[in-house]
Amino acid sequence: MFKILSKELLAPNIYRMDIEAPRVAQSAKPGQFIILRLDEKGERVPLTIADYDAAKGSVTIVIQTVGYSTGKLCELNPGDMIADFAGPLGQPSEFVHDSPGELSRKRILFVAGGVGTAPVYPQVKWLSEHGIKADVIIGAKNKDTLIFVNEMEAVAGNVYVATDDGSAGYKGLVTALLCDLIDNQGKHYDEVIAIGPMIMMKFVAQTTLKYGIKTIVSLNTLMVDGTGMCGACRVTVGGKTRFTCVDGPEFDGHQVDFDEAMRRQGMYRTIESRKAHMAEERAQGHACNIGLDR
Amino acid sequence: MANKIGRVPVREQDPQVRVTNFEEVCYGYSLEEAQLEASRCLHCRKPRCVDHCPVSVQIPQFIAELAAGDLAAAAAVIAQDSSLPSVCGRVCPQESQCEGACILGIKGEPVAIGKMERFVGDWALEHADEMQAADRTAPNGHKVAVIGSGPAGLACASDLAKMGYQVTIFEALHKPGGVLEYGIPEFRLPKSRVVAREIDNVRKLGVKIETDVIVGRTVTIDELLDREGYEAVFVGSGAGLPRFMNIPGENLNGVQSANEFLTRVNLMKAYDNSYDTPVYVGQRVVVVGGGNVAMDAVRTAARLGALSSIVYRRSEAELPARVEEVHHAKQEGIEFRMLSNPVEILGDEKGWVRAIRCIRMELGEPDASGRRSPVEIPGSEFELPCDVVIMALGTSPNPLIVSTTEGLEATKRGCLVADEAYGATTRAGIFAGGDAVTGAATVILAMGAGRKAAEGIDRYIRAKG
Numbered sequence: 001m002f003k004i005l006s007k008e009l010l011a012p013n014i015y016r017m018d019i020e021a022p023r024v025a026q027s028a029k030p031g032q033f034i035i036l037r038l039d040e041k042g043e044r045v046p047l048t049i050a051d052y053d054a055a056k057g058s059v060t061i062v063i064q065t066v067g068y069s070t071g072k073l074c075e076l077n078p079g080d081m082i083a084d085f086a087g088p089l090g091q092p093s094e095f096v097h098d099s100p101g102e103l104s105r106k107r108i109l110f111v112a113g114g115v116g117t118a119p120v121y122p123q124v125k126w127l128s129e130h131g132i133k134a135d136v137i138i139g140a141k142n143k144d145t146l147i148f149v150n151e152m153e154a155v156a157g158n159v160y161v162a163t164d165d166g167s168a169g170y171k172g173l174v175t176a177l178l179c180d181l182i183d184n185q186g187k188h189y190d191e192v193i194a195i196g197p198m199i200m201m202k203f204v205a206q207t208t209l210k211y212g213i214k215t216i217v218s219l220n221t222l223m224v225d226g227t228g229m230c231g232a233c234r235v236t237v238g239g240k241t242r243f244t245c246v247d248g249p250e251f252d253g254h255q256v257d258f259d260e261a262m263r264r265q266g267m268y269r270t271i272e273s274r275k276a277h278m279a280e281e282r283a284q285g286h287a288c289n290i291g292l293d294r
Numbered sequence: 295m296a297n298k299i300g301r302v303p304v305r306e307q308d309p310q311v312r313v314t315n316f317e318e319v320c321y322g323y324s325l326e327e328a329q330l331e332a333s334r335c336l337h338c339r340k341p342r343c344v345d346h347c348p349v350s351v352q353i354p355q356f357i358a359e360l361a362a363g364d365l366a367a368a369a370a371v372i373a374q375d376s377s378l379p380s381v382c383g384r385v386c387p388q389e390s391q392c393e394g395a396c397i398l399g400i401k402g403e404p405v406a407i408g409k410m411e412r413f414v415g416d417w418a419l420e421h422a423d424e425m426q427a428a429d430r431t432a433p434n435g436h437k438v439a440v441i442g443s444g445p446a447g448l449a450c451a452s453d454l455a456k457m458g459y460q461v462t463i464f465e466a467l468h469k470p471g472g473v474l475e476y477g478i479p480e481f482r483l484p485k486s487r488v489v490a491r492e493i494d495n496v497r498k499l500g501v502k503i504e505t506d507v508i509v510g511r512t513v514t515i516d517e518l519l520d521r522e523g524y525e526a527v528f529v530g531s532g533a534g535l536p537r538f539m540n541i542p543g544e545n546l547n548g549v550q551s552a553n554e555f556l557t558r559v560n561l562m563k564a565y566d567n568s569y570d571t572p573v574y575v576g577q578r579v580v581v582v583g584g585g586n587v588a589m590d591a592v593r594t595a596a597r598l599g600a601l602s603s604i605v606y607r608r609s610e611a612e613l614p615a616r617v618e619e620v621h622h623a624k625q626e627g628i629e630f631r632m633l634s635n636p637v638e639i640l641g642d643e644k645g646w647v648r649a650i651r652c653i654r655m656e657l658g659e660p661d662a663s664g665r666r667s668p669v670e671i672p673g674s675e676f677e678l679p680c681d682v683v684i685m686a687l688g689t690s691p692n693p694l695i696v697s698t699t700e701g702l703e704a705t706k707r708g709c710l711v712a713d714e715a716y717g718a719t720t721r722a723g724i725f726a727g728g729d730a731v732t733g734a735a736t737v738i739l740a741m742g743a744g745r746k747a748a749e750g751i752d753r754y755i756r757a758k759g
Contacts, residue, residue: 044562083468084468084505084506085506086508227508229535229692231554232550232554241538260545263644267548
């Protein structure tokens with residue numbers, strides 16, 4: 001069992017939690033993820049690591065209530081236990097393996113979208129600790145849904161904000177801001193790392209392809225075990241089938257078949273919404289007369 | 295008497311009923327039935343059955359105790375060589391092991407060794423509390439780490455614990471058992487009644503099991519040796535990496551590996567709506583492959599309500615699955631399409647499976663392994679409509695441990711190189727056994743390898759002084 005040490009509401013429906021998991025904290029590197037299971041009947045949910053503290057033995061996750069399991073997780077409080085918390089999983093970010101010389105020459109721009117801002121943070125922080133100030137674009141619907149802006153400013157070079165409605169920073173999509181930085185503000189980047197909704201990563205990759213900038217994306221596919229034994233997370237990268245959980249989650253964004261990845265991501269949508277609906281009905285004391293809830 | 299009666303039949307759930315539930319198909323023997331069957335054993339002076347059991351269970355001895363009605367003694371005889379009798383009695387391919395060698399099988403039916411072992415094993419589980427603490431040795435102060443809690447790891451850990459070692463098993467998933475938990479379905483191997491209790495017995499020997507630890511990620515073998523004070527490591531991480539065919543359409547929605555399908559259903563209990571993990575099964579399921587995993591997947595799909603077929607490229611005689619499971623599958627209405635090989639999976643406009651295109655095969659000359667290799671018949675393609683395709687083509691070892699441990703050699707197929715006698719790998723202090731060394735094989739072979747490695751580890755640690 002793994003204890004929830006703290007919980008904080010970052011934005012509507014977005015929570016940050018510190019989980020006591022010394023082994024994971026000890027080994028975690030930027031870019032990796034964990035899989036958690038709430039309780040005996042729970043499913044295994046993959047979440048990218050948002051921060052880690054080996055000394056404290058804690059790992060930070062950021063969760064948005066998008067479905068049944070994330071909803072249940074967000075109802076838990078400090079002191080509550082999570083049945084399983086396994087990791088770190090996947091490959092660390094590529095730059096972790098770079099030599100200090102190589103690193104110091106790199107001009108990196110991160111593009112973070114929504115709750116995907118959280119996993120960008122440990123990467124920017126790691127680079128900062130190794131003498132690199134990376135730039136970051138944070139995109140959100142509006143100013144209330146922006147997260148990690150202050151934390152990011154503490155470790156990044158420039159932090160640019162884009163909101164759909166213009167309530168904070170640049171009004172418009174992250175891709176438009178990206179073009180603005182390069183076309184009008186004289187910015188040069190050797191590498192772009194994009195983490196956020198699949199559709200955002202797809203368009204960031206399309207945009208950077210035009211500028212010829214190497215682009216890494218962190219794929220959030222469906223997963224079951226997260227250790228390479230099932231292939232639920234498989235994606236096509238450069239024409240080859242790869243398992244996101246062991247070969248990724250980070251891949252060359254210009255090689256990913258995003259349309260296939262998005263289609264596969266939606267495979268359980270119908271079953272999941274039906275399950276969430278039934279759980280809601282059960283919670284309200286309604287028993288299904290035709291036995292759908294059994 | 296032995297030749298006067300035939301093999302005592304075993305009671306089973308009605309096929310029409312069982313295909314609608316996940317309860318165990320075979321009910322097993324009652325005491326009277328087991329004793330009657332025990333009376334058929336000839337007690338050969340040189341028992342061929344023992345030679346053909348991969349862990350050399352003293353079969354005639356336990357049968358004699360069973361016949362005499364001393365079940366505790368029968369259980370103790372088996373326990374000397376096997377830590378999972380309830381499991382092995384159920385899932386071993388006895389026809390090619392102990393029972394295949396039974397002398398009675400030459401003219402009639404062999405003694406039902408598996409069913410009797412199962413009976414004794416189940417009795418021991420029921421009476422575990424009374425039988426405790428028989429063979430716990432005084433601790434010898436040495437620590438050994440076991441990676442993987444499947445049959446190989448459990449067998450190795452039990453033997454080491456009995457010798458006095460302090461053993462910790464590290465398991466990547468949230469439940470111990472390996473393939474016993476995520477692979478073999480409930481209707482063949484009950485989880486809480488059999489698997490969990492067999493594992494509890496391993497714990498009672500003093501073995502600690504740490505779940506949610508992925509060796510190679512959460513902690514490396516070197517950290518276990520250098521930082522955590524383990525003196526030797528046994529790698530029983532199995533062969534869990536699924537193969538795909540690399541044919542067009544394999545990433546369509548509805549195509550999954552048997553590992554994914556079975557993990558969702560067995561480990562995550564997706565068949566029970568009170569559990570949160572979903573499973574998609576559609577109306578018509580095609581399972582590609584002919585091994586036990588293919589049979590498990592196709593029979594599971596049938597229980598989830600789908601019309602289910604097996605597609606296999608060789609003929610029925612070559613099916614690698616247990617004879618009993620093929621028989622059960624047929625009784626349950628599974629359609630078998632032999633000598634057919636998929637060439638493409640076809641999708642609809644939304645990217646979901648709508649059919650699988652296969653080509654007919656004929657058997658050619660025997661290959662190096664002695665099996666007749668299938669050859670395509672040109673122009674014989676046909677389409678099978680379906681909405682789910684499950685690939686059960688075999689598995690290979692996961693490269694995670696080899697890639698994160700210096701000095702561990704693996705073969706081209708990813709199998710760890712280990713010596714036959716004691717499972718010693720290419721690096722001192724690291725031993726390996728089971729599917730991680732052989733590639734996908736059987737539960738009992740994995741257990742046998744785990745036991746040999748326990749002996750190897752004991753010798754290694756003693757030699758170190």
